[in-house]
Amino acid sequence: MKQLIVKQAYTDAILAELTMHNAEQVTAMLATASALDKNGCLPTYKRIQILQKLADLIKNEEEYFARLIANEGGKPIKDARVEVARAIDGVHLAISAIRDIKGAEIPMDLTPAGAGRKAFTSMEPIGVVVAISAFNHPLNLAIHQIIPAIATGCPIIIKPASLTPLCTLRLSKLIEQAGLPVGWVQVALLDNENAEKLVTDPRVAFFSFIGSAKVGWYLKSKLAPGVRCALEHGGVAPLIFDDYQDIDGFVNGVVKASMYHSGQVCVSVQRVYIPSVRAEEIAQKIAAVANQQVVGDAINEDSDLGPLIAPKEVDRVESWVNEAVAQGARVVTGGRRINKITYEPTVLLNPAKDAKVSTQEIFAPVVCVYAYDDINEAIEAANSLDVSFQAAVFSDNLSLAMDVADKLEASAVMINDYTTFRVDWMPFAGRKHSGYGIGGIGYTMRDMLEHKMIVIKS
Template sequence: MLKSAYPYYLANEPVYANQDLPVIDKYSGEVATRVALADAKAIDAGIAAADAASDAMRKLPAYKRQQILQHCVQRFTERLEELAQALTIENGKPINDARGEAIRLVDTFRIAAEESVRIYGEVMPLDISARAVGYTGMWKRVPVGPCSFISPFNFPLNLAAHKVAPAIAAGCPFVLKPASMTPIGALIIGEVLAETDLPKGAFSILPCSRDGADLFTTDPRLKLLSFTGSPQVGWELKAKAGKKKVVLELGGNAACIIDHDSDIEDAVKRVVFGAFYQSGQSCISVQRILVHEAIYKTFRDQLVAATKALKMGDPKDPATFIGPMISSKEAERLEGWVKEAVAAGATLLCGGKRNGAMLEATLLENVKSSANISCQEAFGPVAILSPFTDFDAALKEVNNSDFGLQAGVFTRDIYKIQRAWDELEVGGVVIGDIPSWRVDHMPYGGVKDSGLGREGIRYAIEDMTELRMLIVRTPPKEQR
């Protein structure tokens, strides 16, 4: 399914510069293909090309931007299975989940096509006092200019799309660094973009080493940096970014509250999905599960049974739900956190065993709040359970975190729903479902160590544009 080698894209053109980046099949551990690795010279050339393309991109009519995005929708739809198979190989994502992500890629570009022709402005009355009589104001949004994008390994199609698609809709040229472990999806996006009549230099997609990527952050020709990845790296990049805008979509240790009036069977079904979907490698994966004591034992027993029933194995098998983590190193880290928690008194309810990059779906209880598996981001197939008696105390426990991305609350009480929305220090509160739920046009992002700004096409366009004000004075003789 994969080609033997892939280029990088520099100023809209494929460049087969080398085959220096091996891409590993995450299940077999074998080299699946090789990719051209960009050096500092190529990155500088991509930034220069984006800078030179700024005027042409700014002047590109909205209907042309929409046509380009619609072409992407058509071509991604035609190549849906190819995209999904490539994702399963390079990421280890089970094929059913990979097909779901490929569909979301299409959705994201379709939403961007719709938004590209409705980037509105506003007429603003200025005559709020006698001195402003005769003045009229209006504003519009203009592209911020060349953008720098750094996307992660866990959703290499759709999280790249959440940067690329709004940039095209807004009229911003860009350079994109995909994750080195999963560059193929972004390069297929590049193949499709190269089929369009985007202005020369409008995009470059440049896999490169982390050490060689400084220009993506520090170059002053770039006017916005959008990074998705770990909190440690994200905040370091922000400190180095200079005067440019910075948007960060970082990590989390998402919590889910299950109140006493919940439908236990439904909540178990959703929590199993939220905790172990794509081996828990999502920043909104369910990690902390707070269950009312009245239903705790019943919920726990059903959740353990459902977790044990998950099929683990080859991600190319449609029956597989748990595939490999991104690397053996990450699986070892998380296995160590599980052992650390058990040594400190936690109870292992199920799972915990590792074989290479494969880590069993794991549930723990009686975990100390100071344990890494509780207070840090697991980013793998591990979740912890704890009982609560008071709903407001449970809200405080959810907030007892350095992160604040999304939270889930299962309750039928409208007043508790309102309190959760008012009190939870997160970017989104999901009622009757898991924090892992997202649809691609909604505002998405977090607070605290979970980041800055919001994704979701309309909201990303706001970051990728600036307000430009026009003030018109009508002389007294011309006033009617």
């Protein structure tokens, strides 16, 4: 049996040694989930009771989960605590959304053909859910995939990221403690081959994926006929600055929004467009704040930035930044690795339009500032990529800001706020290559339900 070694993100100390599941175990998991689905889900009130107890159990282990997130995923402990709070709230959001699961009467006698009939719809669980999760929010992403399945009555098999499986494993234990019968939530520790076997099985009814576009679109192409799915990939988030009075507030926010969790967030600010007359000044201000960020072990209370998830990611970031500099970008601050797992907070001025830092998601504490002479030029640049998730515009001129928001190709545009803004009840989705379907607790629950219409002829 293959072993999965989980290590502390900064020190490389071993946190756990886990046995991975093989192909036969994948088949058994699918058989268990399929049998539960055929036998019918728990009554709604029991699902509500289980989720209520689960929220309390997570609350009781709030600090434990925060430290687990910091240790296995490298997210600074102060940000990890925020993630746990969001996760608890996510469970409560699902409880509230359960109360909105209902059908509707469908009028039949609008034409003579329907006369003498009554019709109504009800909502049923879609069936077996398979989820593949990402490393960067190891608890809250699991909440967004597992909890909607529990709430709607779907059995779920989830594969957590191999580098950060411990939060999902602990969450699954708490779910059992909360009263959900064994088998309704199964955690699969899989290599790529067995993960594909799981996802492409015809017994799967819904596939939830959070991760790279390359893997997500590939797996979608392999799904069995009729399988619904939701894919959440990344972006190269643009922010257009027009004229905004609170420059210091703006600058502090840019640093947080681009370097939170060392930039390893799918909607991190990466491209900042600023009028040419102010680009140098504001880039220097961003750099001054970036220089104050403390980089270190995420478990330390004073760390603002932790490590990147793996040494190979530092190698990649170093290569991309060096390429940008060779093509004419100026390093305002940073631009170098600190050690094998951390990279300096970095601000680049005017990278080439075709540089990797301008066209691909860097997933690192690197922000690029571009000077523009006409705001339409900035809008065109912001829209130029095949990825599109959340975008932002800063302006004290609301009319202009609304015009820019209308023209930006994004699933959400923040005015005088950052691309990283999210609350867990809002729709969250990528356009173009950035995703498929809509995330958010309530929206995911809708995806996991199917309409059934009953027509009665009297």
